[in-house]
Amino acid sequence: MKRLLRICSLVIGLIILLSWAVYSEPKEDAVEKIRKRGYILWGSDAEGGAPYVFPSPKDPSRLIGFEVDLAEAIAHELGVQARQSQNAWDSLIPSLKRGDFDIAINGIEITPERKQEVLFSLPYYIYTEQLVVRKEETAIRGIDNLKGKKAGTLSGAVAQNILEGIGGVDVRIYSGQVEPYEDLAIGRIDAVLLDLPIAAYYAKPNPKLKYAGAPVGRGYYGIVIKKEDEELKKALDDILAKLLQTGELKRIYEKWDMWNETQEALFQDIKGSETHPGIEESRKAPLQTFFPMLIKGAGITIFISVASMALAVSLGLILTLLRLYSRPPFSSLATAYIELYRGTPLLIQLYILYYGLPNIGISLSPVAAAFLGLGMNYAAYEAEIYRAGIMSVPKGQMEAASSLGMTKTLALRRIILPQALRIATPGITNDFIALFKDSSLVSVIAMVELTKTYTILSASTLRFFELGLIVAVLYFAMSYPLSLLAGRLENKLKGTA
Amino acid sequence: MIKFAGVSKYFNNGARVLKDISLDINAGEVVVVCGPSGAGKSTLLKTINKLEHIDSGEIIVDGFSLQDSKTNLTMLRAEIGMVFQHFNLYPHKTAIQNIMLAPMKVKKLGKKEAREKAMSLLGRVGLSNKCDVFPSQLSGGEQQRVAIARSLAMEPKIMLFDEPTSSLDPELTSEVLDVMVSLAQSGMTMVVVTHEIGFACNVADRIVFMDNGEIVETGTPPDIFVNPQQERTREFMSRILHIPINNTPVEG
Numbered sequence: 003m004k005r006l007l008r009i010c011s012l013v014i015g016l017i018i019l020l021s022w023a024v025y026s027e028p029k030e031d032a033v034e035k036i037r038k039r040g041y042i043l044w045g046s047d048a049e050g051g052a053p054y055v056f057p058s059p060k061d062p063s064r065l066i067g068f069e070v071d072l073a074e075a076i077a078h079e080l081g082v083q084a085r086q087s088q089n090a091w092d093s094l095i096p097s098l099k100r101g102d103f104d105i106a107i108n109g110i111e112i113t114p115e116r117k118q119e120v121l122f123s124l125p126y127y128i129y130t131e132q133l134v135v136r137k138e139e140t141a142i143r144g145i146d147n148l149k150g151k152k153a154g155t156l157s158g159a160v161a162q163n164i165l166e167g168i169g170g171v172d173v174r175i176y177s178g179q180v181e182p183y184e185d186l187a188i189g190r191i192d193a194v195l196l197d198l199p200i201a202a203y204y205a206k207p208n209p210k211l212k213y214a215g216a217p218v219g220r221g222y223y224g225i226v227i228k229k230e231d232e233e234l235k236k237a238l239d240d241i242l243a244k245l246l247q248t249g250e251l252k253r254i255y256e257k258w259d260m261w262n263e264t265q266e267a268l269f270q271d272i273k274g275s276e277t278h279p280g281i282e283e284s285r286k287a288p289l290q291t292f293f294p295m296l297i298k299g300a301g302i303t304i305f306i307s308v309a310s311m312a313l314a315v316s317l318g319l320i321l322t323l324l325r326l327y328s329r330p331p332f333s334s335l336a337t338a339y340i341e342l343y344r345g346t347p348l349l350i351q352l353y354i355l356y357y358g359l360p361n362i363g364i365s366l367s368p369v370a371a372a373f374l375g376l377g378m379n380y381a382a383y384e385a386e387i388y389r390a391g392i393m394s395v396p397k398g399q400m401e402a403a404s405s406l407g408m409t410k411t412l413a414l415r416r417i418i419l420p421q422a423l424r425i426a427t428p429g430i431t432n433d434f435i436a437l438f439k440d441s442s443l444v445s446v447i448a449m450v451e452l453t454k455t456y457t458i459l460s461a462s463t464l465r466f467f468e469l470g471l472i473v474a475v476l477y478f479a480m481s482y483p484l485s486l487l488a489g490r491l492e493n494k495l496k497g498t499a
Numbered sequence: 500m501i502k503f504a505g506v507s508k509y510f511n512n513g514a515r516v517l518k519d520i521s522l523d524i525n526a527g528e529v530v531v532v533c534g535p536s537g538a539g540k541s542t543l544l545k546t547i548n549k550l551e552h553i554d555s556g557e558i559i560v561d562g563f564s565l566q567d568s569k570t571n572l573t574m575l576r577a578e579i580g581m582v583f584q585h586f587n588l589y590p591h592k593t594a595i596q597n598i599m600l601a602p603m604k605v606k607k608l609g610k611k612e613a614r615e616k617a618m619s620l621l622g623r624v625g626l627s628n629k630c631d632v633f634p635s636q637l638s639g640g641e642q643q644r645v646a647i648a649r650s651l652a653m654e655p656k657i658m659l660f661d662e663p664t665s666s667l668d669p670e671l672t673s674e675v676l677d678v679m680v681s682l683a684q685s686g687m688t689m690v691v692v693t694h695e696i697g698f699a700c701n702v703a704d705r706i707v708f709m710d711n712g713e714i715v716e717t718g719t720p721p722d723i724f725v726n727p728q729q730e731r732t733r734e735f736m737s738r739i740l741h742i743p744i745n746n747t748p749v750e751g
């Protein structure tokens with residue numbers, strides 16, 4: 003009875019969580035809303051890296067970058083605080099559209115295609131594309147020499163269009179801005195074409211690489227705003243114009259070494275004085291500066307794993323009972339659920355929950371989507387473990403209970419399930435360990451847990467190896483005690499059998 | 500008390516396990532069912548409390564038809580105790596918890612009352628000192644006696660026994676049979692599947708011999724053991740009594 007109560011309260015908790023996640027606020031003026039709230043939520047991808055938005059090498063729990071400065075300047079003008087919302091770069095626009103944050107600032111180029119979907123502020127930076135090659139390269143002196151060569155760039159960036167427009171270039175698409183330069187340095191590709199700010203931060207300090215030719219192309223970065231937030235766009239345009247006149251923008255760009263003649267088209271010439279931290283500093287920062295962030299990521303990993311496992315064990319039990327003991331429509335639905343969830347990748351299920359459901363009007367918060375995604379997936383596996391447990395209880399147990407006048411429900415609750423759960427316990431513990439590691443998949447839906455923290459930190463510092471070892475140790479430290487527990491339970495079970 | 504009228508049963512694979520069974524068992528009667536393995540004895544026993552359903556015919560227990568949808572099956576089952584070959588005690592509960600569960604949950608007896616009753620039943624089967632022990636720590640004979648006490652806790656009018664001693668070592672058999680004998684002497688209606696000839700001869704009012712899903716022959720213990728009328732009965736008896744088939748019996 004106690005166990006049943008616990009399951010019921012879990013299910014109720016789940017429903018409350020869901021309704022909270024799905025609840026959406028009524029429409030009101032976006033500027034008003036931001037002012038009332040006291041902060042503006044701006045979306046960006048810290049994994050995208052420097053010099054846009056990245057963890058400070060001195061204090062990795064703090065984000066820095068020219069766009070952080072820009073967002074803060076804008077917030078200051080609005081009289082509010084700026085809060086960053088972490089999101090994969092590819093999904094910034096979809097997430098903005100579903101209302102996860104107010105604006106997106108992350109080197110997003112103003113293109114006609116994007117203008118169909120969202121509003122753009124006035125441009126805040128004019129970027130050009132810089133071709134980078136290896137130091138000893140002599141054949142490639144500009145983009146005209148790229149025919150027949152391997153050239154890397156970012157997915158969805160303007161540089162990709164330029165490269166594909168040349169024809170005959172073997173274009174390699176990367177999802178992060180570090181990797182193309184790494185591959186170039188070790189000779190996997192011959193050249194990289196990327197936005198100048200990226201080249202200035204990652205390629206310029208690298209002694210193995212050099213610029214090839216003058217920057218090409220020209221594009222504009224703009225702040226992305228939801229289609230319906232016209233007033234917000236107007237407010238942002240006014241603020242940008244003001245920042246431009248006061249020289250604040252130029253000061254920011256000079257700090258980040260991003261100032262060049264191209265920008266003259268936008269701004270007046272005013273000198274600034276601050277200097278920005280470079281990649282060399284990131285490389286040398288002592289490891290312990292990263293610990294607070296990694297520990298926080300680990301905490302989120304534990305939280306999401308425990309919560310989804312609780313959902314998985316209770317939903318799994320319901321599924322098994324429906325599958326084994328309910329009438330046809332329900333029993334076959336439960337079977338279908340189990341087969342479907344076991345037969346499709348968890349990653350796809352997460353994408354559908356987080357990015358797919360908004361298409362039909364259901365918008366889940368990242369936490370809710372991670373919790374439901376992992377929990378509903380593992381419920382299918384727990385259901386099968388319970389079923390095996392129930393099947394292994396001898397038939398005579400049910401017969402004995404029935405012969406004493408117990409109803410089927412009573413016999414299940416008091417006789418069959420307690421024995422089945424005992425048999426299922428080691429399997430469930432093992433699944434918990436697996437779920438724990440699978441929780442790293444929720445980093446694709448904007449959850450900054452341990453794995454995501456790792457990729458963000460290493461993208462700006464390039465310290466994939468050291469940080470990777472630390473993260474692996476953290477995962478192990480969390481999962482090994484569970485393995486020990488599983489082993490002990492298994493032995494205990496053997497002892498009583 | 501128990502009436503079979505033309506009962507037949509098939510399994511899913513089409514095999515017929517009970518063939519047109521008709522049998523009347525009176526209140527207070529002790530009936531022993533015997534016959535070769537696979538004859539359908541267990542199945543017959545389980546139809547009495549509807550652990551197995553039947554395909555045709557009718558079974559009436561204590562005036563209620565099992566085939567009547569108005570019959571309260573749970574109530575009726577509570578009146579019919581059943582003891583199994585493999586005891587089927589709940590392994591996760593102690594001896595006394597095994598006994599107390601059904602009275603508390605089905606008969607809604609208070610915990611104190613259920614406990615007192617369980618203690619007195621454990622005393623009756625000679626296991627007062629084992630009340631807080633788990634089944635895995637009991638010998639087979641002790642487990643079977645707890646199982647009998649568990650059935651008796653529901654105050655049944657009928658007790659069914661399905662080979663209650665056949666998985667026990669010989670020296671443990673008698674402690675279980677003793678309990679059964681005293682139960683028979685107290686006037687309980689009993690249907691017992693067993694090949695314990697001593698028990699059958701001493702206690703049974705009637706022996707039912709089954710083979711191949713049919714009742715081949717019924718009669719008093721001397722009728723069946725000493726002077727069987729049917730060839731199949733005679734063959735079976737000579738095998739379990741280890742005596743050669745000798746003189747031709749009087750044809751019936």
Ligand SMILES: Nc1ncnc2c1ncn2[C@@H]1O[C@H](COP(=O)(O)OP(=O)(O)O)[C@@H](O)[C@H]1O
Binds near residue numbers: 511543
């Ligand atoms: N669930 C079942 N499905 C099909 N055949 C069964 C099933 N249970 C028992 N049988 C068959 O029915 C026959 C009678 O079984 P049973 O009543 O257990 O015999 P007995 O108790 O006399 O040994 C046997 O041939 C057995 O194989």
Ligand SMILES: [Mg+2]
Binds near residue numbers: 540541542
């Ligand atoms: Mg049998």
